Amino acid sequence: MSKSCFLRIVTFLLCLALGWQFWKGILALEPTQIIIGPAAHYIESAAEETGATNIVAAILFDYRALDTLGEASVIYTSVCGIAMLFAKSKFKISSTGLSFIVKRGVSFIIPFLLLYAAGIVLMGHISPGGGFQGGAVFATATILFCIVYGSGFEAVMIKPKTKELIESSGALMFVLIGFVGLWTGAGFLANIAAGYPKGEVGRFLSGGSIPLLNIAVGMKVSAGLSTIFYSMIKLLEFEVTKHPGVKNK
Amino acid sequence: MSALFYSFVCFFLILTALVASEIKDILSAVISLSVFSVLLAIAFVALQAPDVALTQAVISSGLITSLFLVAYSQTQKEGRRENDEE
Numbered sequence: 001m002s003k004s005c006f007l008r009i010v011t012f013l014l015c016l017a018l019g020w021q022f023w024k025g026i027l028a029l030e031p032t033q034i035i036i037g038p039a040a041h042y043i044e045s046a047a048e049e050t051g052a053t054n055i056v057a058a059i060l061f062d063y064r065a066l067d068t069l070g071e072a073s074v075i076y077t078s079v080c081g082i083a084m085l086f087a088k089s090k091f092k093i094s095s096t097g098l099s100f101i102v103k104r105g106v107s108f109i110i111p112f113l114l115l116y117a118a119g120i121v122l123m124g125h126i127s128p129g130g131g132f133q134g135g136a137v138f139a140t141a142t143i144l145f146c147i148v149y150g151s152g153f154e155a156v157m158i159k160p161k162t163k164e165l166i167e168s169s170g171a172l173m174f175v176l177i178g179f180v181g182l183w184t185g186a187g188f189l190a191n192i193a194a195g196y197p198k199g200e201v202g203r204f205l206s207g208g209s210i211p212l213l214n215i216a217v218g219m220k221v222s223a224g225l226s227t228i229f230y231s232m233i234k235l236l237e238f239e240v241t242k243h244p245g246v247k248n249k
Numbered sequence: 250m251s252a253l254f255y256s257f258v259c260f261f262l263i264l265t266a267l268v269a270s271e272i273k274d275i276l277s278a279v280i281s282l283s284v285f286s287v288l289l290a291i292a293f294v295a296l297q298a299p300d301v302a303l304t305q306a307v308i309s310s311g312l313i314t315s316l317f318l319v320a321y322s323q324t325q326k327e328g329r330r331e332n333d334e335e
Contacts, residue, residue, distance in 0.1 A: 011270040019263035026255045029296075056300045120303070128299035136307040143315050225312060232319045 050191055051198035052125035052207040060130065061213045065189035068213070069174060072220055076171055079224040086231035097150035106148045113141045121218040125207035131217030138222030143229050151233050160230065163223040170219030177209050177216065258292045279317045286310040 035043060046058040060068050097103065121134030145154040181190030191208040192198050199206030265285040269278045286309035293302035 008271060012267060015263060015266040015270060019259055019266065022262065023256070023259045026259070026296075027252075054300075129303055130300065133300070133303045133307055136304070136312060140307065140311045143312070147315075229312075229315065229319065232316070232323065 047201050050207060050210065051201055052210050053202050054125055054127060054130075056128070057125045057130050057207075057210055057214070061125075061210045062189075062191045062208075065178070065191075065213065068217070069178070069189070072171065072174060072217055075221060075224050076167070079167065079227050082228050083231050086234065097153065098148050102148055106144055110141060110144065113137065113144070117141065117218075117222075121214055122211065123204070124214040125210040126202065126204070131214040132221050134214075135218040135221030136225060138218065139225035139229070142222075142226035146229060146233055151230060154230065158226075160227065163227050163230075166219050167223035167227065170216045170221075170223065173216040174213060174220070177212050180209075254295065255292075258288055258295070262288050262292070275321055276318075279314060279321065282317070283310045283314040286313070 042055055042059060042063070046055045047053060050058040050062045052058040052062070117134045117137035119134075120129035120137060121131055124130035124134070142154060142158060145157065178189040180196075181194035182188050184190075184194045186193035186195075189209075191210065194209070196208030198208055262285060265281045265288065269281040269285060272278050272281065286305055290302045290306040290310070293299075293305055
């Protein structure tokens with residue numbers, strides 16, 4: 001009891017201290033005059049070298065593309081692990097979802113949600129966003145499907161096998177785009193140097209391989225995250241429907 | 250104006266973090282964490298990091314909350330188990 005009390009006090013003080021530090025950091029914030037190191041190079045020549053207006057996307061998918069590949073493989077591995085842990089059997093029993101009003105309301109929202117997600121993915125090299133964020137919005141749409149219409153509906157609309165295919169093909173696409181650079185002798189995941197067209201800076205068709213990599217990561221993340229959610233909620237509904245009214249000892 | 254806004258965000262960040270860590274009810278803690286991440290996303294936008302803010306808003310307040318809720322409904326509660334035994 002005293003140990004849990006001690007832990008609570010420690011957590012309380014930690015929260016207060018971190019919040020205080022955040023506040024002090026904001027107070028110390030001032031417009032930076034001098035930028036040194038790699039940041040100066042990135043800000044100065046990112047648009048010229050990669051054709052992408054969004055410097056964050058340029059760094060993520062051009063200068064540090066290998067790191068992004070590593071991150072994406074972390075997600076891939078975790079999705080594989082969770083799908084393996086929760087893969088019990090192939091049942092399609094599902095709840096019926098929420099009420100008629102909610103279903104109707106969500107059916108109006110879903111197209112805009114999908115459009116927004118596609119916009120985030122496709123415009124990743126121009127505006128804030130990118131494959132990861134857009135893929136997560138796609139996954140949120142499928143989670144809405146799961147909750148509102150029931151997971152059986154979701155499994156019929158987007159089969160788990162299809163999700164698997166999308167995720168794996170996204171990962172494969174990423175690596176193949178990287179191999180083009182290796183083929184032309186510019187190095188793995190090279191962008192403009194590998195012969196991808198730069199396009200006009202600021203236009204939709206620009207940035208060389210960055211939009212393609214965004215699409216690949218978006219496919220991977222959306223399928224992966226919705227697979228995680230589906231495999232977790234599947235087990236839940238299985239246990240509820242399998243033992244109706246049976247008291248477990 | 251700016252300092253007032255930041256002090257508002259900071260105060261509610263600390264408040265929601267405290268609620269999320271100290272409250273007994275897990276469901277309230279999860280919702281409080283969701284509010285926390287929305288506030289953090291607003292702070293990121295104000296600090297001119299829209300990419301991070303977008304990630305924070307989608308992942309932390311959307312996906313993490315739903316995954317926590319699923320995990321909450323999957324696991325057995327202490328109170329429920331005692332009721333079953335009685």
